Amino acid sequence: MSDLDDFKATYFDECSELLTELEEQFAAIEEGERGADRLNAVFRAIHSIKGGAGAFGFSALVGFAHAYETLLDYVRDGRVELTDDVVNLCIRANDIVADHVNAAQSGEDLPADYGAEEKSRFDALARGETASEDDDMGGEMVEEFDIDFTPVMVNLDGGGSGFAAGEAPVEDVFEAAPMEAADGQWEIRFTPHRALYARANDPLLLFRELAALGTMQVRAILSDVPPLSDFEPFAVYCAWEITLVAPGLGEEAIREVFEFVDGDCDIVIAQAGIVPGAGLDLGDFDAAPAPTEPQEPDLSSLLALTEEEVASPARPAEPLPSFAPDLPAEPVGAQDKFEEAPALSFADLAAEIPPPAPKIEATPVAAAAAKPASSEGEEGGGRSVGVQSIRVDLDKVDRVVNMVGELVITQSMLTQQMDETLRARYTELVRGLEVLAQTTRGLQDSVMAIRAQPVKSVFSRMPRLARELATKTNKKIKLETIGENTEIDKTVIEQLSDPLTHMIRNSADHGIESPEKRLAAGKPETGTIRLSAEQAGGNILIIVEDDGAGINREKVLQLARNKGIVAADITPTDEQIDQLIFAPGFSTAEAVSDISGRGVGMDVVLSNIKKIGGSVHVRSWTGKGCRMTLRLPLTLAVLDVMLVKVGGGPYVVPLSSIVETMQCSRASFERVPSGGRVLQVRGEYVQVIDLGQRFGLSTQTAPDDQFVVLCETEGNQKVALVVDDIIGQQQVVIKSLEENFERVEGIAGGTILGDGNVALIVDVQGLRTTHLHQNAA
Amino acid sequence: MTLRVLTVDDSRTILAMLHHTLSNAGFEVLQAEDGKQGLDVLKAQAVDVVITDINMPVMDGIEFIKNVRATGQHNSLPILILTTETSQDKRDQGKAAGGTGWIVKPFDPEKLISVIHRVVH
Numbered sequence: 079m080s081d082l083d084d085f086k087a088t089y090f091d092e093c094s095e096l097l098t099e100l101e102e103q104f105a106a107i108e109e110g111e112r113g114a115d116r117l118n119a120v121f122r123a124i125h126s127i128k129g130g131a132g133a134f135g136f137s138a139l140v141g142f143a144h145a146y147e148t149l150l151d152y153v154r155d156g157r158v159e160l161t162d163d164v165v166n167l168c169i170r171a172n173d174i175v176a177d178h179v180n181a182a183q184s185g186e187d188l189p190a191d192y193g194a195e196e197k198s199r200f201d202a203l204a205r206g207e208t209a210s211e212d213d214d215m216g217g218e219m220v221e222e223f224d225i226d227f228t229p230v231m232v233n234l235d236g237g238g239s240g241f242a243a244g245e246a247p248v249e250d251v252f253e254a255a256p257m258e259a260a261d262g263q264w265e266i267r268f269t270p271h272r273a274l275y276a277r278a279n280d281p282l283l284l285f286r287e288l289a290a291l292g293t294m295q296v297r298a299i300l301s302d303v304p305p306l307s308d309f310e311p312f313a314v315y316c317a318w319e320i321t322l323v324a325p326g327l328g329e330e331a332i333r334e335v336f337e338f339v340d341g342d343c344d345i346v347i348a349q350a351g352i353v354p355g356a357g358l359d360l361g362d363f364d365a366a367p368a369p370t371e372p373q374e375p376d377l378s379s380l381l382a383l384t385e386e387e388v389a390s391p392a393r394p395a396e397p398l399p400s401f402a403p404d405l406p407a408e409p410v411g412a413q414d415k416f417e418e419a420p421a422l423s424f425a426d427l428a429a430e431i432p433p434p435a436p437k438i439e440a441t442p443v444a445a446a447a448a449k450p451a452s453s454e455g456e457e458g459g460g461r462s463v464g465v466q467s468i469r470v471d472l473d474k475v476d477r478v479v480n481m482v483g484e485l486v487i488t489q490s491m492l493t494q495q496m497d498e499t500l501r502a503r504y505t506e507l508v509r510g511l512e513v514l515a516q517t518t519r520g521l522q523d524s525v526m527a528i529r530a531q532p533v534k535s536v537f538s539r540m541p542r543l544a545r546e547l548a549t550k551t552n553k554k555i556k557l558e559t560i561g562e563n564t565e566i567d568k569t570v571i572e573q574l575s576d577p578l579t580h581m582i583r584n585s586a587d588h589g590i591e592s593p594e595k596r597l598a599a600g601k602p603e604t605g606t607i608r609l610s611a612e613q614a615g616g617n618i619l620i621i622v623e624d625d626g627a628g629i630n631r632e633k634v635l636q637l638a639r640n641k642g643i644v645a646a647d648i649t650p651t652d653e654q655i656d657q658l659i660f661a662p663g664f665s666t667a668e669a670v671s672d673i674s675g676r677g678v679g680m681d682v683v684l685s686n687i688k689k690i691g692g693s694v695h696v697r698s699w700t701g702k703g704c705r706m707t708l709r710l711p712l713t714l715a716v717l718d719v720m721l722v723k724v725g726g727g728p729y730v731v732p733l734s735s736i737v738e739t740m741q742c743s744r745a746s747f748e749r750v751p752s753g754g755r756v757l758q759v760r761g762e763y764v765q766v767i768d769l770g771q772r773f774g775l776s777t778q779t780a781p782d783d784q785f786v787v788l789c790e791t792e793g794n795q796k797v798a799l800v801v802d803d804i805i806g807q808q809q810v811v812i813k814s815l816e817e818n819f820e821r822v823e824g825i826a827g828g829t830i831l832g833d834g835n836v837a838l839i840v841d842v843q844g845l846r847t848t849h850l851h852q853n854a855a
Numbered sequence: 856m857t858l859r860v861l862t863v864d865d866s867r868t869i870l871a872m873l874h875h876t877l878s879n880a881g882f883e884v885l886q887a888e889d890g891k892q893g894l895d896v897l898k899a900q901a902v903d904v905v906i907t908d909i910n911m912p913v914m915d916g917i918e919f920i921k922n923v924r925a926t927g928q929h930n931s932l933p934i935l936i937l938t939t940e941t942s943q944d945k946r947d948q949g950k951a952a953g954g955t956g957w958i959v960k961p962f963d964p965e966k967l968i969s970v971i972h973r974v975v976h
Contacts, residue, residue, distance in 0.1 A: 081875060089868040122865065122910045129939070130868040133961040276924070278933045278955045279974070287973055338956035338973070 082134075089130040093179045096123040100172045102538045104165070108545075112160055120168070121150045127175060131182070139178040142193045146171045149200040158203050167203075169542070171196050262292070262325030263350035264332060269317035274342035281318065287335045292324025321350075472568070475528050482518075482525045483811030489518045490832035526712065530565035533611045533620070536574050537562045540582055540609055547586035554593050554603055555586055560610035566618050570710055573690045574620070577683040581622045581706050582607060584659075584680060589626030589704050599701065601625065613712070620708040629698035631655045638664065648761050656696045660684040691717065691734050717829075719810050721837065722787065723803040725775025728837040730810060730829060735789045735842045737796065739804060743782040757786065757798040764788065767845055768800040772824065777802055791843045799840070808832075812839065858975060859883040859901070863893040863919065864908040864937065869960070873906060876964040882971075890919025897923060897932075904975045905934045906958065909945045917945075917952045924953035933974035937962075 103120050128143035150168075152158040174193040181188045266288075270281060288294055299317040303309075322332070329347055336345055493511055501508050537559045544557035566574075590596075590605030597603055608623045635655050638644040643661045650658070658664060662681040687694050692710040711718070711734075719730035720739075747755045747766065755766040766786075770777040777784075779802040787799045810829035815822055815838075826841035860882045862873045870886050877884045885902060887893040891914040893907065905923070909916035916936060923929050936949035936957040946957050955974050958967060 085868060085871055085875075088871050092867050118910075119912065122912065125910045126866045126868075129866055129960055132939075133868065133872060276930070277950065277953050278929075278931050280931075280976075283973060283976070341950070 086134060089134065090179065090183050092130065093127055096127055097172065097176050097179065098535060098538065099123050100175075101542065102534075104169055104172065105538055105541045107160075107165055108541065114154070117150065117154045117160075121147065121154055124150060124175065127179065131178075134182070136178070136182040138188060138190075138192070139175070139182055142171075142178055142197060143175060145197045145200045146175065149203060152204055164203065167196060167199055171200075262323055262327065264320075264322040264324070264327070264329075265348045265350050266320040266322060266332065267317065267344075267346040268320060268336075269344040270314055270339070271342050271344075272312070272314050274339050275314065277342065279339050279342065284335055284339070285318075285320070288320060288322055288332070291327055291331060291335070292322050294323070295321040317344075470528075472529075475525075479525050479529065480811070482522050484830075486518055486522055487811065487830050487832065489514055491834050494832050526567070527565070529567050529569075530712075531568050531571050532563045532565050533571060533574070533618075534562040536571055536578060537609060537611070539575065540578065543579060543582055544586065544607060547583060551586060551590075552592065553586065553590050553605060555590055556604050556606050557582070558606060558608045560608065561612050564611035564613055564618060566611075566710060567712065570618075570690050570692075573686060574708075574710075577686045577708065578609070578620070578622070580680065580683050582609070585622060585624040585626065585704065585706075589624040589628070591627050595627075614709075618710045618712060620710065621705060622708075623703065623705040625703040628700045628702055628704050629656050629659065629696070631698075631700070634658050645761070653697070656698050659696065660694060688734065691732065693734055717810055717812050717839070718807065719829075719839065720787070720807050721805040721831075722769075722785070722801040723805060724769045724773065724801050725777050726802075727775070728805070728831060728835060729769065729801070729840055730837050731787055731789065731799065731840045731842065732826075733807060735791065737788045737790050739785055739787050741782075742784040742786055742800065745786050745798075757788075759788065759796070759798075762796070764796045764798045765846070766798045766800060769840070770800070770802065772845065779803070789842045791846050795846065797842060797846045799842070799845075810837070810839075857881065857883050858903040858971075859885065860971070861885045861887065861893060861896055861900075861902040861905045862907075863887045863890065863905065863911070863916070865889055865911040866908070869908065869937070873967075876962075876967055880964075880968045890914030890916060890922065893919050894922055897926075897929065902932070904971055905932060906937060906971075907934060908937045909949060917948050920949060920952040920954050935970060935974065 100120060100123050103116050103123075107116050107120075124143055124147045128140055128147055131139040131143060146168075149158065149164075153160050153164065158164065171193075174196060177188065177192070180186075268281070268284075270279075274281075285294070285296055297319045299319060300315065302315040302317065304315070329349075332347055333340075336343070339345075489511075493515060496508065496511065540559065541557050544555050547553075548555040585607050590607070591599070591601075593603045596605060606625050608621070610621045610623070612619050612621075631652060635644065635650070635658070638655075638658045638661065639646055641664065643658065643664060644650060659680045660683065664681065684694050687708055687710070690710065692708055695707045695709070696704065697707075698704040717730075718733040720733055720736055722729050722731060746758045748758060748763075750756055755768075756763045757766050758764075769775075783802075785801050785804050787801055787804070789797050789799060791797060810831070813828045813830065815825060815827050818828070822838075824841055824845045826839045826844065828836055828838050831837050858881075860873075860877050862870055862877070862884060863886075864870050864873070865888050870888075874884045874886065885896055885900065887896050889911045890907070893905070894914075896902070897905075907916045907919055911919075914922070920934050920936075923932065923934065933955040934953065936946060936954045937960050938946050938949070938957050939960050949957065956970060958970050
């Protein structure tokens, strides 16, 4: 049943997009944008979630979404006012929908009454509103809310073995027609209106369907056809009488055939040989919205039925010229000459030349319908209008990215091969290579752009977080977002949510002061957290800034000393103190609060950001606020590295982990009892790893000509790498060693340099860990 | 002759299901994600029947149907509306706009096919 699984996967994909869209729409609605387009977009999202859920039999989700959708519909047409309370209820409802979706996806069961409270509030809202407006309508409205929406599960096989077999019985809503015991002969009179043809219905098809029910005879009634001089080509003059012999057939089954044309025709169904009126159910017609018209006695005489039986008020809105008086009522026998064949050809003719449609607009139903429809039609509802897109498997994109990477390397290799003599000799070739270089760069940028997505998807979740935080901390907080269309690599975006959440929590909890304190300090009562994104060269900067109290350096330093993070005899600079908030195990929150102190500190932010090749920097102004800057790579496929030489061969060290470099002759090494070396950097002792030694390479370089590359690893731990030479910085495309060869301790991967040589990427974190193990052993 | 169906829905799930059901039944299936795309398809290709959702961004189903009929070139093109059981008013609006019939979501595949055959030759 993989088809169903595929559909489910599509559905859950779609749900997550729709839920994100809901977040976005409500963020705007909260800002006071309560236009019809917003509400329509919200309604559509819930409607789509419900629709799919019904198909898969997620009945709890369908039930909740249905109640929510009904409320939204009321809000949309103004029956329920969109107050802040209602907005909050909706936001809560979005969560419940999301929980239902998650539960459905993981196959868990939520408690039966999950969301029941909200559901009853939906009802109460609708009831309250209707009661104040129109008491008579009250009962009806409530009833509408109580509609028990039973999902019908899809049976895509068409046969008995449904995909969802065993979960719940598959119902067929269409087969609800009760079979009436009948003698089996039905007389049907069918008079189509112009509207029937305007909507592309075709009597011929209706007859075909009727014919499938039993034995049928069709007679065309052409008594309405006017003299040729009065003939209107687009008018409808033809009606039909049908005799259907089908023992055991109920009237409902016949009505069902005419289901689509109800209101677009006059139809009278009678059982032959039954007392007039007994076999008729005219209730449907009485409820028809079209204006009534007195029926014409000559028609009823044609049918030889009583007036009441033909009472068919569902006449077209525009009075068709009645030509009946011109023609004498014909005896039934005279119609025999029109039997069957002419009827069919006439139907064809009518279908080919349908009457013009504009008259349809004149009916009251259409007028009422036009209003909401046109307002819906104008808006874009939060989706970008006119942007066409296709869905591509990420693997395919990555393959292209990798191949373009190779191309870049080959291109720079070619350029390097051109020495001066060649350049002088082959000017055309040189020019060609320059064009190639340009095109390749353009290609690389375009390919990277495919993987890029606007940060909006992450930013949009934050206003809500800020609001929740404000409520929990009793502070007034406003969140501003800037540059949300800035694009970053998809993988980076996925990793961004947790760090950002943590940083905003930190700002709200520790940065922004209480309203009283703020007023006392001469600041506006409401604190501002500004979340912004911008591109700076090959990096993206995400900045979380607040206008709170700034970092309490005294407290931070005190705590750091207490926890042994900073030695007692060291006095760090202000900037260093600020960075301490990222130290592992550091947390200034005195009580572990619900908000930022979830047992982990800001060090989690740092390690998460480092994992995606970024860095974090914090700057604080006492009493004025604090700014945290995330520097992220535009893409993960290309790595900024420093090229070094070890034992004559090239190695690369990721730039993001390098703190500083220095010449060995200037570094102050010290020996430790175990025989290893340590490096003293500003009072701190750092392990030294000689890469040549570590990789078992013989080095001719004199120790004093060597360099030290000071790197920082996860959790602010430092390690000093000794290398023979530093060549320079460059960008490289990462190649997996595990995929192409095998995992090597201390090496994170490989890359191909411009000259075609392979360079290995040093795994700084891995080196440090294995070094520790070796020392321990 | 293979009948060509244009399906218009903003839900990928529904589009996928329609595609599966209809192509299994031997129809050729075209897809559009909103009314505007649907109109573009109709401009470029001849289709035998249209199945459209009502609630869609950019151009909803009602507008879409009105626009199709307004072209004057698709007067006899059957258009089926996808509705839910409870949205009688949408059904009526769709019909008023020129819709031929409707299909109740969630649909039963067999019923879907029989409804299509009810409106196409």
